[in-house]
Amino acid sequence: MFTGIITGVGRIVAVDALGSSSTHGKRLTVECPPAYLDDVGLGDSIALNGACMTVTGFDAAARRFSIDISAESLAHTAGLDDAGTVNLEKALRANDRLGGHIVSGHVDGVGKVTRFAQVGESWELCLHIPATLARFLAFKGSITVNGVSLTVNRVTDGEGGCDISINLIPHTVQNTALGTLLPGAAVNLEIDLIARYVERMLGAPATVPAKGNP
Numbered sequence: 691m692f693t694g695i696i697t698g699v700g701r702i703v704a705v706d707a708l709g710s711s712s713t714h715g716k717r718l719t720v721e722c723p724p725a726y727l728d729d730v731g732l733g734d735s736i737a738l739n740g741a742c743m744t745v746t747g748f749d750a751a752a753r754r755f756s757i758d759i760s761a762e763s764l765a766h767t768a769g770l771d772d773a774g775t776v777n778l779e780k781a782l783r784a785n786d787r788l789g790g791h792i793v794s795g796h797v798d799g800v801g802k803v804t805r806f807a808q809v810g811e812s813w814e815l816c817l818h819i820p821a822t823l824a825r826f827l828a829f830k831g832s833i834t835v836n837g838v839s840l841t842v843n844r845v846t847d848g849e850g851g852c853d854i855s856i857n858l859i860p861h862t863v864q865n866t867a868l869g870t871l872l873p874g875a876a877v878n879l880e881i882d883l884i885a886r887y888v889e890r891m892l893g894a895p896a897t898v899p900a901k902g903n904p
Contacts, residue, residue, distance in 0.1 A: 691782045692737050694790030694839020696866045698723045698778040705772060708758060715760040722753055722778060730755065735781040739769050740837030740878040742795025768800045768876035775867040777837040790839025791832040792883045799823045803875045804853065813858040817877065824852040826881040826889065834880035838866050
């Protein structure tokens with residue numbers, strides 16, 4: 691589990707194929723900030739742009755770690771198939787503060803940046819959300835964008851999905867990779883965990899367990 695509070699900004703410095711066909715995934719090598727790997731071990735979870743990945747190798751002295759990402763994950767995420775800046779978050783510990791909201795690190799879909807511009811001291815980030823996720827977005831609700839826990843300020847429904855507006859304070863722009871976004875860029879989205887369960891409970895048929903079954 692994660693919180694959507696970014697703990698470091700890294701950079702994918704190498705992308706190596708794990709096989710010769712499109713069914714094979716890739717191995718990513720990520721460079722991270724100094725001392726970031728001091729408490730990391732093999733098998734630990736680190737979210738890259740909101741996608742939970744497993745550390746398969748690391749070199750603390752070189753400030754680099756590697757992860758293997760499947761073809762399935764590559765097909766359903768953005769920004770993890772080429773060199774570039776990524777948001778990093780280590781997995782939540784039981785005694786950590788929950789500064790953002792509960793985040794699973796499972797990308798639900800990909801959105802598109804339609805506007806990113808400074809408004810006063812802050813920045814307005816506008817996204818187009820696909821129809822499959824639009825019903826999960828609400829005014830003042832939570833959404834994770836490239837791993838960052840954010841609050842939705844406006845929702846406008848339309849054909850093919852909805853458009854949302856998010857306010858980014860200068861700290862967020864300066865301390866995450868969101869500041870590098872441009873209109874047209876694809877971003878990873880994770881909907882609020884509570885919204886996911888509410889949708890399931892409202893849409894599932896009512897059933898009563900048979901007596902004697904656990």
